[in-house]
Amino acid sequence: MTAFNDLMAFQRETEALAQISGRLGWDQETVMPRGAVNQRAEELAAIEAVLHARRSDPRVAEWLENAHADTEVGQAQLREIRRTYERTVKVPADLATAIARVTSAAQGKWAQARADEDVPAFLPVLEEVVALKREEGAALAQGGDVYDALVEDYEPYTTAAEIADIFDALRPRLVALRAAVLDRPSPAGVTGTFDEAAQMKLTKKLAETFGYDLNRGRVDKAVHPFCSGSGDDVRVTTRTSETDPFNCFYSTIHEVGHACYEQGIDPAYALTPLGQGVSMGVHESQSRIYENQLGRSRAFTGWLFRQMTDTFGDFGIADEQAFYAAVNRVHNGYIRTEADEVQYNLHVMLRFDLERALMSGDLLVQDLEAAWNDRFHADFGYAVDKPSNGCLQDVHWSVGLFGYFPTYSLGNVYAGCLYQALRAAVPGLDEQLAQGDTAAATGWLREHVQQHGGLYAPRELIRRASGMEPGPEPLLAYLEEKFGALYGL
Amino acid sequence: MTAFNDLMAFQRETEALAQISGRLGWDQETVMPRGAVNQRAEELAAIEAVLHARRSDPRVAEWLENAHADTEVGQAQLREIRRTYERTVKVPADLATAIARVTSAAQGKWAQARADEDVPAFLPVLEEVVALKREEGAALAQGGDVYDALVEDYEPYTTAAEIADIFDALRPRLVALRAAVLDRPSPAGVTGTFDEAAQMKLTKKLAETFGYDLNRGRVDKAVHPFCSGSGDDVRVTTRTSETDPFNCFYSTIHEVGHACYEQGIDPAYALTPLGQGVSMGVHESQSRIYENQLGRSRAFTGWLFRQMTDTFGDFGIADEQAFYAAVNRVHNGYIRTEADEVQYNLHVMLRFDLERALMSGDLLVQDLEAAWNDRFHADFGYAVDKPSNGCLQDVHWSVGLFGYFPTYSLGNVYAGCLYQALRAAVPGLDEQLAQGDTAAATGWLREHVQQHGGLYAPRELIRRASGMEPGPEPLLAYLEEKFGALYGL
Numbered sequence: 001m002t003a004f005n006d007l008m009a010f011q012r013e014t015e016a017l018a019q020i021s022g023r024l025g026w027d028q029e030t031v032m033p034r035g036a037v038n039q040r041a042e043e044l045a046a047i048e049a050v051l052h053a054r055r056s057d058p059r060v061a062e063w064l065e066n067a068h069a070d071t072e073v074g075q076a077q078l079r080e081i082r083r084t085y086e087r088t089v090k091v092p093a094d095l096a097t098a099i100a101r102v103t104s105a106a107q108g109k110w111a112q113a114r115a116d117e118d119v120p121a122f123l124p125v126l127e128e129v130v131a132l133k134r135e136e137g138a139a140l141a142q143g144g145d146v147y148d149a150l151v152e153d154y155e156p157y158t159t160a161a162e163i164a165d166i167f168d169a170l171r172p173r174l175v176a177l178r179a180a181v182l183d184r185p186s187p188a189g190v191t192g193t194f195d196e197a198a199q200m201k202l203t204k205k206l207a208e209t210f211g212y213d214l215n216r217g218r219v220d221k222a223v224h225p226f227c228s229g230s231g232d233d234v235r236v237t238t239r240t241s242e243t244d245p246f247n248c249f250y251s252t253i254h255e256v257g258h259a260c261y262e263q264g265i266d267p268a269y270a271l272t273p274l275g276q277g278v279s280m281g282v283h284e285s286q287s288r289i290y291e292n293q294l295g296r297s298r299a300f301t302g303w304l305f306r307q308m309t310d311t312f313g314d315f316g317i318a319d320e321q322a323f324y325a326a327v328n329r330v331h332n333g334y335i336r337t338e339a340d341e342v343q344y345n346l347h348v349m350l351r352f353d354l355e356r357a358l359m360s361g362d363l364l365v366q367d368l369e370a371a372w373n374d375r376f377h378a379d380f381g382y383a384v385d386k387p388s389n390g391c392l393q394d395v396h397w398s399v400g401l402f403g404y405f406p407t408y409s410l411g412n413v414y415a416g417c418l419y420q421a422l423r424a425a426v427p428g429l430d431e432q433l434a435q436g437d438t439a440a441a442t443g444w445l446r447e448h449v450q451q452h453g454g455l456y457a458p459r460e461l462i463r464r465a466s467g468m469e470p471g472p473e474p475l476l477a478y479l480e481e482k483f484g485a486l487y488g489l
Numbered sequence: 490m491t492a493f494n495d496l497m498a499f500q501r502e503t504e505a506l507a508q509i510s511g512r513l514g515w516d517q518e519t520v521m522p523r524g525a526v527n528q529r530a531e532e533l534a535a536i537e538a539v540l541h542a543r544r545s546d547p548r549v550a551e552w553l554e555n556a557h558a559d560t561e562v563g564q565a566q567l568r569e570i571r572r573t574y575e576r577t578v579k580v581p582a583d584l585a586t587a588i589a590r591v592t593s594a595a596q597g598k599w600a601q602a603r604a605d606e607d608v609p610a611f612l613p614v615l616e617e618v619v620a621l622k623r624e625e626g627a628a629l630a631q632g633g634d635v636y637d638a639l640v641e642d643y644e645p646y647t648t649a650a651e652i653a654d655i656f657d658a659l660r661p662r663l664v665a666l667r668a669a670v671l672d673r674p675s676p677a678g679v680t681g682t683f684d685e686a687a688q689m690k691l692t693k694k695l696a697e698t699f700g701y702d703l704n705r706g707r708v709d710k711a712v713h714p715f716c717s718g719s720g721d722d723v724r725v726t727t728r729t730s731e732t733d734p735f736n737c738f739y740s741t742i743h744e745v746g747h748a749c750y751e752q753g754i755d756p757a758y759a760l761t762p763l764g765q766g767v768s769m770g771v772h773e774s775q776s777r778i779y780e781n782q783l784g785r786s787r788a789f790t791g792w793l794f795r796q797m798t799d800t801f802g803d804f805g806i807a808d809e810q811a812f813y814a815a816v817n818r819v820h821n822g823y824i825r826t827e828a829d830e831v832q833y834n835l836h837v838m839l840r841f842d843l844e845r846a847l848m849s850g851d852l853l854v855q856d857l858e859a860a861w862n863d864r865f866h867a868d869f870g871y872a873v874d875k876p877s878n879g880c881l882q883d884v885h886w887s888v889g890l891f892g893y894f895p896t897y898s899l900g901n902v903y904a905g906c907l908y909q910a911l912r913a914a915v916p917g918l919d920e921q922l923a924q925g926d927t928a929a930a931t932g933w934l935r936e937h938v939q940q941h942g943g944l945y946a947p948r949e950l951i952r953r954a955s956g957m958e959p960g961p962e963p964l965l966a967y968l969e970e971k972f973g974a975l976y977g978l
Contacts, residue, residue, distance in 0.1 A: 013535040014535075016528075016532045016535035017535050017536060017539065019528070023516065024512070027512065027516065029708065031520065032722065033706055033707055033722055033724075034704055035722075036557060036722035037707060037718050039505075039759065039760070040503070040720040040722065042760060043505045043506075043509050043512075045505070045507035046501075046506050046509070047505075049502060050506065050539055181572045215524040216524035216525060218520065218522055232522070232524050232525045233521065233522055233529065235522075270528065274731070411713075
């Protein structure tokens with residue numbers, strides 16, 4: 001047991017250092033003085049260098065060779081430590097350094113190009129990023145599929161082919177649903193202004209309503225909503241807009257879904273490889289089921305309507321049903337992060353297909369804008385009007401996040417499966433949500449998904465929790481039923 | 490130059506990691522969720538282990554052997570890296586671990602004993618701490634003076650004997666001044682309540698008035714005021730009391746003195762051993778000269794009186810002169826951190842003599858309370874009424890900070906020297922301060938003290954800046970003149 005214990009003790013320090021690195025990210029986006037940005041970059045580089053050295057420390061290989069575990073948990077720990085070690089040592093140090101350097105510069109060039117609506121200004125550095133990520137993927141894949149190897153960083157134990165199977169079934173029915181819905185009259189939105197301090201007060205109440213433990217977390221404002229940290233220090237951010245309170249409230253519920261996942265993991269896994277969400281896809285399944293299947297349900301929006309009326313008075317919405325329609329309004333738009341439930345996955349699948357082609361070499365960077373615009377027109381029925389509404393809208397590619405996009409839609413697919421099982425397991429769900437009571441729903445998710453942390457591979461976890469092979473059918477049925485009823489299809 | 494450059498690159502990462510460790514301390518005292526305290530302890534231990542390993546890395550010894558520098562700055566860098574390396578490797582790892590473990594437990598026991606007014610409950614663990622610190626001091630001193638070796642962590646390049654020479658001259662005249670002042674009628678204090686949000690608004694204005702750059706810093710509330718960080722991320726905290734606005738304002742000015750020192754260091758020294766204040770004593774000289782010689786001057790308090798009247802209306806003080814007297818009111822009390830300018834150093838010197846005797850073995854832990862109470866009565870003229878007002882009031886000894894206390898009074902002594910030189914260099918100082926204009930004063934301090942960071946040893950720095958050998962006479966003359974005039978002596 002000595003090698004196992006030594007390895008776990010070493011790993012525990014590594015995990016603690018990784019938590020620190022994450023906390024610096026939170027600090028940077030919330031409280032850091034603006035003038036500290038260059039110094040912070042050096043601080044982050046220093047701790048990343050420490051983490052890289054520990055993750056590729058030759059002692060880890062020795063310990064792994066000699067360590068044995070009899071329990072399922074111990075074996076899962078070894079599996080995850082081995083996976084991280086092998087990935088880390090496969091990438092040459094020079095390549096890792098080059099990626100860090102180029103993506104750091106590329107992010108600034110992307111932001112400038114987006115502001116200038118200037119795709120050609122971005123393409124040279126994107127070419128560099130694509131070339132380096134293909135090289136990294138090849139080093140990781142060792143003869144296997146380059147893109148699969150990159151996906152593994154975000155969604156381990158799956159392949160792009162498996163993902164494509166699901167997406168190929170999703171896309172035509174979403175395109176059809178979108179067209180049918182947008183053929184109908186659009187429901188009214190809210191009017192007036194909403195005090196931002198009052199939004200933050202209600203948003204904290206919402207966070208607690210969904211089971212977020214503020215004794216082990218906090219809610220702050222930031223430019224981009226996010227969740228950060230694991231274990232006993234899991235923080236979320238949200239944002240406010242004077243005219244659009246839903247932006248604040250549903251950003252909060254979404255991030256609280258992520259946060260409850262982290263807070264709900266078995267404390268025995270704290271500061272181990274199992275002590276955090278198992279994949280981005282499963283993470284997104286939690287944030288999306290909190291935000292959409294629960295938070296945008298007819299039952300819960302009834303409760304939220306009463307809360308908002310108490311807080312803000314009249315805001316131009318007559319009753320609960322009209323509020324439900326306003327919250328779930330489907331509307332044309334170019335921007336992924338502003339998309340509704342019907343269209344969101346179309347945005348994601350577009351990016352999945354394009355980035356997969358970039359990594360395979362089937363698509364050249366110089367042809368990216370045309371490919372984006374063609375695909376957008378095919379799925380959405382109108383043309384991209386400017387690059388900031390098209391291929392320059394997301395930061396991901398500039399910072400090298402190839403393989404990340406599909407996890408957004410995988411999360412929705414997983415959420416569909418989980419929601420079907422949850423409804424069967426909790427017959428009185430709507431009555432509870434109508435009272436602002438999410439305890440049974442979040443309790444079920446904690447028991448069946450969240451507590452397990454990294455113990456099971458993502459698809460196995462969803463299979464165990466939902467009792468079905470993860471697939472697109474439950475999500476599609478949910479969307480077609482919900483929006484069919486809302487829009488009288 | 491390779492060894493020098495390699496060493497400096499390695500050191501730069503170490504300094505960046507040390508900044509991170511400091512930021513975690515800030516986080517813990519301001520924004521950390523309460524439930525994260527145990528996880529945070531592990532995070533801090535992990536980064537401290539990394540720092541310890543780097544500071545005692547055998548490569549540092551090799552680089553030091555081969556590195557040469559021709560410039561004064563380069564030689565100072567090598568001097569400070571060598572000093573830290575040699576100190577780190579002198580302390581056996583087992584001993585360092587034992588000190589970390591025992592002081593962590595001792596802090597909790599001290600807090601409980603203080604709450605319970607139970608000195609005997611604290612003494613066993615204090616015995617352990619004292620024994621371990623004597624062992625550490627002996628390991629560092631290698632035959633030299635144990636207490637001197639501990640002082641070096643906070644005030645390098647000085648000895649307890651040199652400090653005692655200064656303190657021995659200070660003490661009788663402060664005792665006499667104290668007795669004379671307290672024989673006179675006490676001036677009136679403020680009355681009423683002071684909105685705490687308005688205090689924070691005015692406190693930020695005060696911070697900027699003293700030259701604090703909020704683009705590279707921030708002001709938050711915390712239980713204890715402190716300053717943390719170096720370079721471009723230097724943060725201060727303050728506190729508010731509804732009935733005592735001076736607590737907030739003068740805590741802020743004090744911490745801003747520390748912060749301006751860090752912000753004022755030559756940017757070329759950032760993330761090097763020279764990139765932070767050279768000693769606790771010099772640091773305290775900056776915080777105290779901002780707080781007292783400048784902030785509590787007749788001229789500046791006139792401006793502050795007008796600011797406070799604008800903010801809070803009438804608060805029971807008739808005019809500027811009465812306000813000046815209220816700000817500088819001398820009053821009986823047991824607590825060091827609440828002491829006025831006249832009595833503060835008496836509190837410090839009491840601790841210096843006692844801890845020096847504890848380290849030499851001349852005083853046994855079991856006799857500490859009696860020794861404290863005797864000395865307090867001798868200097869203050871009345872008896873300690875309970876342990877929380879006596880030997881249990883400070884956290885320092887429980888966490889092993891032996892050698893730290895004297896730097897508080899050394900800072901006041903240095904501030905006295907600097908203020909004498911500053912007045913000579915800036916003839917129109919009072920007229921400027923009366924307008925709330927500190928630019929010439931803080932500019933002089935930046936040029937003569939702050940910019941140099943760790944380049945010069947503390948006493949050499951004060952000698953260069955003030956043109957005199959650091960000694961107690963300027964501080965005594967300042968105090969006797971100021972309080973003599975205020976109290977009509």
